[in-house]
Amino acid sequence: MLHSAGVSTLLSVENLQTHFVTRGGVVRAVDDVSWDVEEGETVALVGESGCGKSVSALSIMRLVAGPAGRVVGGRVHFKGRDLLQLSEEEMRRVRGREIGMVFQEPMTSLNPVLSIGRQLTEGLEIHLGMTPGAARRRAVELLGMVGIPDSERRLTQYPHQFSGGMRQRMMIAMALACKPSLILADEPTTALDVTIQAQILELMKDLSRRFGVAMLIITHNLGVVARYADRVNVMYAGRIIERATARELYARPRHPYTLGLLRSVPRLDEPRRARLDPIEGQPPDLTRLPQGCAFTPRCAFSVARCSAEPPPLAPVADGGHVSACWESARLDRAAARSAAAS
Amino acid sequence: MWKYVLKRVLLMIPTLLGVAVLIFFLMRVVPGDIVELRFAGESAFAQKENLDKERARLGLDQPMWRQFVTWMWGIARFDFGTSMWTGAPIIEEIKLRAALSFQLAVMATIIAVVLAIPLGVVAALKQDTWVDYFVRVFSIAGLATPSFWLGIVFILMLLIVFKWLPPMVYTPFWVDPWQNMLQLIWPALAVGYRYSAVATRMTRSAMLEVLREDYIRTARAKGLWQKLILSRHALKNAMLPVLTVVALEFAFLMGGLVVTEQVFNLNGLGMLFVESVARRDYTLTQALVMLVALVFILVNFTVDLMYAWLDPRIRFR
DSSP states (O other): OOOOTTOOEEEEEEEEEEEEEETTEEEEEEEEEEEEEETTOEEEEEOSTTSSHHHHHHHHHTOOOTTTEEEEEEEEEETTEEGGGSOHHHHHHHBTTTEEEEOSOTTTSSOTTSOHHHHHHHHHHHHHOOOHHHHHHHHHHHHHHTTOSSHHHHTTSOGGGSOHHHHHHHHHHHHHTTOOSEEEEESTTTTSOHHHHHHHHHHHHHHHHHHTOEEEEEESOHHHHHHHOSEEEEEETTEEEEEEEHHHHHHOOOSHHHHHHHHTSOOSSSOOOSSOOOOOSOOOOTTSOOSSOTTGGGOSSOOHHHHHSOOOOEEEETTTEEEOOTTHHHHHHHHHHHHHHO | OHHHHHHHHHHHHHHHHHHHHHHHHHHHHSSSOHHHHHHTTOTTTOSHHHHHHHHHHHTTTSOHHHHHHHHHHHHHTTOOOBOTTTOSBHHHHHHHHHHHHHHHHHHHHHHHHHHHHHHHHHHHHTTTSHHHHHHHHHHHHHHHSOHHHHHHHHHHHHHHHSOOOOOOSOOOTTTOHHHHHHHHHHHHHHHHHHHHHHHHHHHHHHHHHHHTSHHHHHHHHTTOOHHHIIIIIIHHHHHHHHHHHHHHHHHHHHHHOHHHHHHTTOOOHHHHHHHHHHTTOHHHHHHHHHHHHHHHHHHHHHHHHHHHHHOTTOOOO
16 A cells, blocks of 8 residues: 555554354355555545445444354454454443444434433543533534534434434534544435535534544445545445545546446536446345456456456556456556547 | 323323223123122022112112212212222221232332343343343243242242241231231232233343344444443333333232232232122222222323333423
8 A cells, every 4th residue: 555654554454354144144244355544534435235335334343233243354453453352341442432433324323312412421421531511511512513503402402303414413523522533434424315415524524624533434425435535445245346546536447346336426527428327237145256256247348257266456556546357457448448439 | 291291180080980980880780789699598588678678778779870970979079988798988998908909019010120120131132142041931931920829839938948927917017017028028029020021021122122223333332331331322212111011010910919819818909809899899899990990090191201201202292
């Protein structure tokens, strides 16, 4: 990986493997995945539903729902420690204190019977040893920070008195409460109205800049990626198949799946096409992954080698651009041709 | 809130009135009346004129609507009349027995809750381990064991192993608490065990459901202590269904412990109920039904208020 001077790696996931044991067999939800996040950086994890992106985040927090789900291999280096080796008590002190988490469903992710104030202050009291009074003052400040007006009164209210967007703001306030150095945001805007989505993302980006918090945004929305992420990891069937800076990924995708994703969303920076091209077919069954590249059955570029041998994640261009495709060179030429033609 | 309470209290009046109408006419539909039963077997007295005289004395010769109105008028003045069988004021007949039944119900509820909540929580946390299996066996055994049988086993155990018999004569709590407890703890345990079984299973399943909720994952992601997650985030949500089960069982205990009372030689409401129905003691049965109905109504009302206290989403209008 290419690191610019002065920036150090905050989180480094190496060969992470998370499996779920089901009746149908072992689901390799996260299958030997490596990626990292630098301090203050925003990294995106992109892919279709069920590709293992949420499980990756839960694995880092060691919150994968057992006993069916289990992290079976790999290392998660965070500030010089391997999170997977920590005791449960040491891990508890990392959660919420050093790594905050924002979940997808603001409707169900807040406790309906506890007041907003209670849910905001408990982390402060536990991790920072604040007195109830100090925690309350900090909670008022936090709600103000995430743009919830009249925060004194809001603290005494309950989640059902908040709108969806406000609940997600509250989730962000909870995640930021103890000034963590990393926030994992698992589809933070998927459940929200489109108009609210942009507000929430702007807020997160703004706060992460102000406090120098690194962010991992998990999403299936490429629009989100383009605008807010520094680097992008594209996941497919439990593996990372391409990684690049957001700009590079948009300009020169080097994996057929990424290309398909980009073609299936409308873009303002390209001449308008008559229709969008969806990716044909279904994602593969994670209990029965093919021997070769998992995307082969849906791929327009596939050759004989693809179904026989899985392609490794290999550098395809400068700036840390890697892609797991045997035909990535051909893809580059194809993209260039199609760009020239249009 | 106070408006709601007042509304609910006022609504109790039509409910109780409905119960009164039902029990009044149902009792009179049952064949045979108190006079026939009293003179049965004494053929010398069982002549038409004697029966009529007795009926007139009890007011049973009046038209039914007039009997009902008289009874209602009495209740409106908190005068429940006298027992048709013994002639004693009904208040006197019921007072001690109601106190006993109430105390027993409270004790059994405490025992049940103290057993059920920790057991249910532990079983849910250790789902599908030997701890869970043990709790399951314990609670299914509780459901399958009649409390009167358990009561007999208790008494025999105390007698054979400890050569000691619990007091057989009821001493009110305010007279001698120690004697009172020595007598009532055994039926309370026997009844409470069965009662706890229902509540344990309810606690377990409610906890299992709540522990899968997203907000529990959020609480864990915040780095809270496991104990705090359980007590603050999970238990409060899981208590809602358990509360309903416990409360309904409590109301049932107030009048439904017929056989257990017999085993422990307790003069509770359950025995009185059966006797009064068997004797067609209209006034006493009516008063007892009204009392039990009132208990059910009050318990339901209390549960509704507690729901609102536990769950802020519930608001009263």
